[in-house]
Amino acid sequence: xxxxxxxxxxxKIMNSNEMxxxxxxxxxxxxxxxxxxxxxxxxLRYAFTDFSLGSKTMEFVGGANFKQLLTDEVFLKSLRxxxxxxxxxxxxxxxxxxxVAYLLTRKTRLQVLYRSLYYVPSLVGGSIAVALVWKQLxxxxxxxxxxxxxxxxxxxxxxxxQKLALYPLVLMSVWQFGSxxxxxxxxxxxxxxxxxxxxxxxxxxxxxxxxxITLPCLSPIILYNLVMQTIQAFMAFTQAFVxxxxxxxxxxxxxxxYVYNQAFKYNHMGYACAMSWFxxxxxxxxxxxxxxxxxxxxxxESGD
Amino acid sequence: xVKKLLASFLTASLLLxxxxxxxxxxxxxxxTSQGGTDSVQTxxxxxDPSEPVTLRMAWWGSQTRHDITVAAIELYEQxxxxxxxxxxxxxxESYFTxxxxxxxxxxxxxxxxxxxxxxxxxxxxxxMNEFIDNGTIDVSDIPEAYLKITQDTEGNQIGLSNxxxxxxxxxxxxxxxxxxxxxPTDNWTWDDYKDAALKISKATGHFGSSGLAxxxxxxxxxxxxxQQGNVGQYSFFNLDLTGMGFSDAQxxxxxxxxxADLINAGAxxxxxxxxxxxxxxNDFLVTGEAxxxxxxxxxxxxIYDICAGEGRTLALATIPRVKADGPAGSVIQSSQMxxxxxxxxxxxxxxxxIAWFQTSVECNQILKGERGIPVxxxxxxxxESNLTEGQQIMYDYVTLVGTFATPDKVNVLSxxxxxxxxxxxxxxxxxxxxxxxxxxxxAEKTYEDAEALFK
Numbered sequence: 001x002x003x004x005x006x007x008x009x010x011x012k013i014m015n016s017n018e019m020x021x022x023x024x025x026x027x028x029x030x031x032x033x034x035x036x037x038x039x040x041x042x043x044l045r046y047a048f049t050d051f052s053l054g055s056k057t058m059e060f061v062g063g064a065n066f067k068q069l070l071t072d073e074v075f076l077k078s079l080r081x082x083x084x085x086x087x088x089x090x091x092x093x094x095x096x097x098x099x100v101a102y103l104l105t106r107k108t109r110l111q112v113l114y115r116s117l118y119y120v121p122s123l124v125g126g127s128i129a130v131a132l133v134w135k136q137l138x139x140x141x142x143x144x145x146x147x148x149x150x151x152x153x154x155x156x157x158x159x160x161x162q163k164l165a166l167y168p169l170v171l172m173s174v175w176q177f178g179s180x181x182x183x184x185x186x187x188x189x190x191x192x193x194x195x196x197x198x199x200x201x202x203x204x205x206x207x208x209x210x211x212x213i214t215l216p217c218l219s220p221i222i223l224y225n226l227v228m229q230t231i232q233a234f235m236a237f238t239q240a241f242v243x244x245x246x247x248x249x250x251x252x253x254x255x256x257x258y259v260y261n262q263a264f265k266y267n268h269m270g271y272a273c274a275m276s277w278f279x280x281x282x283x284x285x286x287x288x289x290x291x292x293x294x295x296x297x298x299x300x301e302s303g304d
Numbered sequence: 305x306v307k308k309l310l311a312s313f314l315t316a317s318l319l320l321x322x323x324x325x326x327x328x329x330x331x332x333x334x335x336t337s338q339g340g341t342d343s344v345q346t347x348x349x350x351x352d353p354s355e356p357v358t359l360r361m362a363w364w365g366s367q368t369r370h371d372i373t374v375a376a377i378e379l380y381e382q383x384x385x386x387x388x389x390x391x392x393x394x395x396x397e398s399y400f401t402x403x404x405x406x407x408x409x410x411x412x413x414x415x416x417x418x419x420x421x422x423x424x425x426x427x428x429x430x431x432m433n434e435f436i437d438n439g440t441i442d443v444s445d446i447p448e449a450y451l452k453i454t455q456d457t458e459g460n461q462i463g464l465s466n467x468x469x470x471x472x473x474x475x476x477x478x479x480x481x482x483x484x485x486x487x488p489t490d491n492w493t494w495d496d497y498k499d500a501a502l503k504i505s506k507a508t509g510h511f512g513s514s515g516l517a518x519x520x521x522x523x524x525x526x527x528x529x530x531q532q533g534n535v536g537q538y539s540f541f542n543l544d545l546t547g548m549g550f551s552d553a554q555x556x557x558x559x560x561x562x563x564a565d566l567i568n569a570g571a572x573x574x575x576x577x578x579x580x581x582x583x584x585x586n587d588f589l590v591t592g593e594a595x596x597x598x599x600x601x602x603x604x605x606x607i608y609d610i611c612a613g614e615g616r617t618l619a620l621a622t623i624p625r626v627k628a629d630g631p632a633g634s635v636i637q638s639s640q641m642x643x644x645x646x647x648x649x650x651x652x653x654x655x656x657x658i659a660w661f662q663t664s665v666e667c668n669q670i671l672k673g674e675r676g677i678p679v680x681x682x683x684x685x686x687x688e689s690n691l692t693e694g695q696q697i698m699y700d701y702v703t704l705v706g707t708f709a710t711p712d713k714v715n716v717l718s719x720x721x722x723x724x725x726x727x728x729x730x731x732x733x734x735x736x737x738x739x740x741x742x743x744x745x746x747a748e749k750t751y752e753d754a755e756a757l758f759k
Binding site: 053055074135139140157158159160161162165243244245247248249250261264265266267 | 400404407427577721731
């Protein structure tokens, strides 16, 4: 009797709608807890210690790590560089993605092919291989300088000059506009063609209909892309690590790269954790600012 | 802890000076008496010889080293069918990044390679004395003096040395001649060096002197301190690695100024060009774009062969001195060593492999002294009879450096955290190049950073 009851109960649970959801979500939940949540919480603890990978002991040092941040020249420089990188690369990338997506809404037979082609850089963009190619392109005797030499221009020493070195990295990030482009393209499709028709009848030209119809209707998607890309840009690591190793004179010392150096190269894991948490706060603030200001420029059809 | 370890490395260099390298036979008499060769001794191996054993091993180095080490491992597996060796290889920086994560998770490779920065990993090293004493491994072929270079003062065998090594400057003979610059002498000075670099770069349009940044700090900057005053008066870090070995930061200034001047004149690679050098095999000297570069001399035969293949001749010069009749500042040291890990399940098997790696003639015919001049007598003798030109130059050079007056004690170890000091030091030089700070300020900052390691 008892077993019957248990069996039917189990059956009931297993067949319930929620259960299916949990089963399917399990791999994610498991991964999130083990590989994200627990490490994140441990890192908060480490941020207040002098923990280092090499040694087995750690001492509680209070806020010393955070205090040290304020006097660390390299840290302050990396913060500046990263902000500069974000403020240049994100807008450029979004403009470019939107432009390409807009051009690709025109109905041609090759539309799908074009879209896939433009998406390819995003698929391979984060990889070491592409970063190495980039390094060669901009090297002293790389492709770019050879072309400039052919045209009779002086070669540019991209990675030898602190003021220039960041731009190849920005360009690489802009080149990976694919994922934002796909999202923009989907958004553009959702805009009802009747709006454009009405505008055309009223005599609006391409630019006017873009500014007055496309942009407002797309603004929620722009917001989404802006937030996602900003967060992604703050975490930029591969390019700086592979192409410049942070040089020259820390001119491309991205925040994430400096965290990595402190954690794994200089053996200050506790300090690196403190830096990560500081970064989280900065990113939260910037995202908050974006959301706060969004009320004034994001247009929702259902709203006011 | 560090103090203890150190003293032995100090005495080691002393002994090395006495031994020289070519004079291997002189060592034999003193050595045979203390070896663990007694054939009576039963092997106390904790593993059944037929039991399958898997060892993990890792090292850093260039492509040449990877190829020959893998070949040597395959030979060992062939001779010991029960042993499987899973190997990993990295460049220098990635190797230590990986090692640090393995230390944290208590999974350090059974057999791993360490250099002068070993104090940081001392907790993970299993001393090899036990295996030498109980006859698991036979190291009687390695002279006492060369065993000592990888021991601490208490006689703990930290590892077995991969070879003897010292720093030098490899140069392209024809480029010197083309520019009409006299070839380096055994006691040339930094002024000669700077002159040569400037003249060559003016005459040929190539770099006068290039260099892997990781070698420059030790071979150049830190040697520069040891060359001042009397022999042994100053050193960059002090002898027991507890502080600085000199007190006036301005002693660094002329050197930093010279480095900045060379970069500004286009005679040395700037930061961007330096980034293009990833290992010794694509150094600008090897690609024909520079006349000189820093090398740890075990790297020399490899690049000599590459350049010889292109019809170019390389030679080795000593590290320039502050004064022609002043201290040379160079020392002969262990290039790296192989250690047994505390985390290993098969410590005895790991030790056996290491002993084979260092003392087997057959194995070293494959390795060809790429990690430095072998420490085992029979191996050195076997290789010496059959040297390539590049190796001959390396042997002669090490013998030459062995004749220089060296202090009673030297410190070849790196304190924990040196990487950060070196990275900052390189940035300061770039700031001097761009005129942001003066060489004197750069010297001051470098000194402060280095001093802060001991606080």
